Amino acid sequence: MRSSSLTFLGGVGTVTGSKFLLDLPNSGRLLLDCGLFQGQRDLRRRNWATFPITPSSISAVTLSHAHLDHCGYLPALVRQGFDGPVYATSRTAELASIVLRDSAKLMADEADSANTFGWSVHDRALPLYDEADVERALERLVPLEHEEAVRLPGGRLRLHRAGHILGSSWVELVLNEGKTLVHSGDLGRPVHPLLQPPTPLSNTDVLLIESTYGSRHHDDSMTMEDMAQAITTTAERGGSVLIPAFAPRS
Secondary structure, eight states: OOOOEEEEOSSSSSSSOOOEEEEETTTEEEEEOOOOOOSSHHHHGGGGSOOSSOGGGOOEEEOSOSSHHHHTTHHHHHHTTOOSOEEEEHHHHHHHHHHHHHHHHHHHHHHHHHHHHTOOSSSSOOOSSOHHHHHHHHHTEEEEOTTOEEEETTEEEEEEEOSSSTTOEEEEEEETTSOEEEEOOSOOOSSOSSSOOOOOOOOOSEEEOOOTTTTOOOOOTTHHHHHHHHHHHHHHTTOOOOOOOOOOOO
């Protein structure tokens, strides 16, 4: 009997477009994350390429969190025929509804600008997806809580805290064939003043981990002093300070 296989459709050679296809023989296909390629033009063009498999052949999608590089392609996948469930935590589902609607609006505005000012190479620029596609995608969301288990045709799914942003998770899949696969998504640090730490991983047979900053040391010793200095300097010259609220406690 053929064993499960894993195919990297994004998040390789670049930090965006996270999509990992798990092919489960006799149990369908599971897509781990459904991210949008972002950045330079050659990366963004990948969003318009023909999807490498028939989207309707995908049984389900899991979302680790609501950043566009992990969830932003979902409306395009639905537009091309995917109609299965999308598993995510309830907080990720809430954030995704905001992020994806905003993404569709920005795409529409960009297409309108291209058509108005004639800077598109196409006769008529179109958005990758529109608000209707987003609403159809949001209808596919199945909200779960952290540590809640759900049965899939190929095994059991459980989402654990990742400590990255509100609702973020790492994904545990216990497959019917007896193996366990873990997809890390983006992980936060174990000690943080705002975030609950990632749930520890005890064991797994396959670990799919994204490690953009995995080899970097985060030195927090001067963080508050550096921030105070930046605010003071900006205030003294009459400027404005923008402080992004990246991740509330989850």
